Amino acid sequence: MKKLPLLGQFLGRLCWNPYVTAGDTSRNLLLQCLWGLYSEHPSNAVERKANQWIRKVLCQLATEEDDGVAQALMKHMGVPAKEYHLNVLTKMVALLQENVGKSCCSLSNINQRCSCDNILATSDACVPLITCPEASPLIGALLQQPVTCVKEALSEDFLDALSSAYSSRNLSLEEQALVSLWHHSLPSLEEAVLSLLESVTNTTSTPQMLHQQVAQSLLPKACAQHCSLFLVTNDIFRSVLKQAEGNESVKSLVQTFTRCFLWELALLQPQTSVSLKAFFPQSPPSLLVPLLTLPSEMPQESWRNHLNWLSGSLQRLTEEEEEGNGDSRSTRGHYKVFETWFLLVQCAHWVQAAVQLLVTSPEDCGPLLRLLTFYHHPTNRWHHRALQLVGAREAWEHLRSVFSVSARPPIDRLQSLVTLPSSPAPLLTLSLLVNFAVFCQQPLSVSTEILQTVVHHSGLVDEAACVLSSLELRLSEGSCLSNDRVHLRIKELQKTLTHMH
């Protein structure tokens, strides 16, 4: 106060500015400033005066009425000020909400003045009121107003304020309002997708938990309603995967997300056949429908043919691209390969089906192994794909032999499996291992012991549990004729794994 004596005056003026006192943060800051000027133990007349003044201002702010009629009514009707102001505010919000609902830029009548200016002004005025609970119906109405005009109807400040209030959890929005917010403001969508990614990669969650997290984020629902949102979300997923293609949690997120999205889409448009091309514009069209069909929608006998065809198509596509651009090291060449692989990641249910098939009917495993190898190693860096294929085949054969002997295999036979984490495709081998344990004809005790030994020595307990859970999920939700035997085995193995922690 000594340095800036006019500061007090300035603060005083601010107190009477409704744009400052309406918003939570600004009001708080103003009050903090006032408290700062207050002296607990005033030592001179100036400080005492300051204290008095602060008290007076606060009292006036809270209790004085500048509307004579309001005061008269309140006094003679016995209505407390708080209730009265609340009523007025609610009424105003309702009136404005009505106005917003009525005004709609109709292209049919060009002479009609565009009412988007009103909406823009209203949204600007609502910026300080974002966290005011009484104003939320109006904010919801503004957000959900249909976008008919070419001009941007909602002010950027409004959208920014909403976005930051929502992400710092100061505000809760209804589902449809949130979807509209994302539709209006891409940065808020990006933030939502990134926070989902963060929450998924930071914690290890079971497939069921992941499913719940994705569904609760409301992103699949939003994407089903607006194609553009789905495209943006997928672009974010693409860029994350390009930097970390081996990241299994991101891959399973993408798969779960796509599945939730398709489910929401089916809910939304049950009768019409959706033009999937609009939602997957960059994916190879010939693979689109075959990959998006769930294994549970097909009889199990036709899986093999389907997978063989898929494997063949994938191989053709990748070889085309890679040979076609043999010398030129342009990324253009690998664009198609990447899109094919991305689509496969989105539809990883077929990868899981391939694993199951490899385990249950082992003839003609070539195409299936190729499919699996491609999934785990899409880039043919240093032309290692052939090598990886060989490694995958070896692992599969080894596991087959381990699980076909009816007696407990000696520990040395499991030696190579124990060094799982350092092998070229640990997760491929692990999923083969788990599937063998579940589907093989060996008694449960043998399977359990093999699984337990390998997992214990290689330290991949959590990963194994994950594979087991997703297998269970896939079998239980489809109309797969999953018999009790399989389910029983899965349950037992799960128990064993949880006891290993």
Next chain:
Amino acid sequence: MEAVLKNLSSTVELLAVAAYSGTVEQWEKYNVSRAFDWARYCEHIYSRYHSNPAIRRVMEQQLELTNQSLQDVIPGYTEVSFSDLPRLQHLLLVGLLNNPEVPISLLKMLFDTRGPVDNMKSEYQDVTGLCSHIIQCKAACKVLSPLTELSAAGAEVQGRMLMERLGALLSRGSDTRPAEHFLGCVLQECEGAGRQFCLVITAALLTTKNSAAQTAPREFLLDWLQNKHSVLQSLPATLLIDLAKEHKKFRDAYCDVLKKWASDMEYIISEGEWVQTSTNPTVSFQKLTERFMALFEACPSLRAKTEKELKALKISDGDFDVKGLSVWGDLLSALNM
């Protein structure tokens, strides 16, 4: 009943302590919460018993005693009457904020921004952020009001409240005096805000137009309005015409008002116009003529009757056909009668 009276008396004393005494220095959040709880209790008492004249009388007597004893002890004490009871929490707040001995920590608590409401936490009402919320509501209204028609929302809420209150007062019995008293008090308080008061009345009449439940208070208001010419002349003309169409009594009364305005007029030779001589002239001769015409258009049956009356008045003025001698004559010629 004894307990209730005792509680009432204690709460009024508590209010006095909060507003005037230095003991609030030692108050903490829990004391404030309890004080508000007691105030709320009294509000509840009021709503339960205010329509019961016997109990009301007893309570008023108790309050008088308490007020008396407090007045002896506290200089400058303002009495708490029975009709103040429904706003007791507000009065408590005003008292607290005006008391310089209230510790700053309590003020900080009252002005703190309300976090997510946690209803289950304590047995006492959570008063944190009470003032903050009030300020927010008031500011929000101010921020949003440029977007709505000026004062529309405020006037509508006030109009609604007014009618509700009238309805409540009139439903108690055949005695219309409380209702008249209420309207009179409000009008008196609004002396400086005449225009706002008219907006409220307008809103009140418009919103209850088609409401069946509100016919009694509406009739009463219309009756009351007939004698309040200052209010009438500020009401929008369209509203007045609508009302005249609806009610025969109002029609006649409105016509009488117009005639009275005419009779108040004097002819100013320098301006060549009839001008009202009363203290608040708002109607010009032109406007008066327009109003008459609109009235006749809406209520054709009135035309003949009024014509006769005006002719009679003209005759009593001397029956001259010269402009400027008789307001009635000029009116008749302006109205083409």
